[in-house]
Amino acid sequence: MADYEYRTAVKRLRASEEARALLERTLSDWHEACRLATECAWPHTTDARTIQSMAYDAIREQTDLGSQHAILVTKQVASALKTCADRREKGLPTSKPRFRAPTLTYDARCLSLFDDGTVSLATVEGRVRCDLCLPSDGEGYQHQFLEDEAWSLTESTLSLRDEELRLHLGFRRPLSTVETAGNGAVLGVDLGVENIAVTSTARFFSGRELAHVCREHAKRRRSLERVGSRAAHLIVERLGSRERRYIRNRLHEVSRAIVDEASRYDCSIIALENLSSIQCLVSRAEFSHYWAYAALARFVEYKAESEGIEVVFVAPRGTSRTCAECGYCDQSNRRDRATFRCLECGASANADYNAAKNVAMRAVRGGQQSSSRTGTRRCALKSGTVNPNGAFHPYPVGSEEESADESAA
């Protein structure tokens, strides 16, 4: 069987009241069907085909679900029962699974996407047509899965939580052999607090708002924890999940923009600092930032991968103290948090931008030593590239574009 890679695109749906009502009835029948299939199978089997043969007729007779949904129910029940069986094997307590989540499963047989941005979904009474909401900037990258023929629709989930309808569209494509041929241009990225990220092409992503949200949240959490009641505890948890959602969205935006920046400058490699050693972080940021860096690196990695851009990690040591122009390394090069001035050659720059160039150069030199398939690497700057020997080559005239989101830190 071929190997596939999988991606999910999350879209909001606009549905008429009738459509919404039909989807809710479908969900209620879905729950009933899951209960029926569980009654048939528990605790005898966890095999999807067996469960299908035991429960299919009952589902079709006692609910209004269509044939494909009946099959998807038996698959979902099989997977839930398998989880139970695994727990039992480990000696963990198990009970008969119940299905109450407000989510319905779809696949290409009961869901169709159309070019006009609509989707048709099977319900207990034929199909309903809904509008897919257009992507906001942050999730524009997900659109490629809808438009690119290499990706095909696979199992997807419709969530009817709260007021909103959300469709988690699953896509897959066959894993190809190495897609990166690459020209060896490296985009260096420095991660930090004041700026979440700065690229070697001088693109800055401010971290001020993010830091503000984290600080405010920490303040409220501390005061609620002093209250100590159960209600206060619940508020802390709710705030926590809201904060995480906000941070995730911001990190998605930034990671998308970093990958776009790499494409724009025709880079085949993105270099990030290796943050696996937590020690190097504590000096740079609060400990709580660790997961945000890790998440950002992961987002960059998978978004880059789908565009054939390789992500490499370099040792972070000294990137903020070293001069990107002459290589002189001294703590005193850092005049303050934001400014870098080299005591040796006098070069001065924004400190995070200087660090981003160092990150890129480290990957450039690293690529020179190993027999990289990307050949000779070059560091991508705003106005040209630098080769491992430090020689600068300007971009051809006319290829330079204005950076949209540039601002001094």
Ligand SMILES: [Zn+2]
């Ligand atoms: Zn210098």
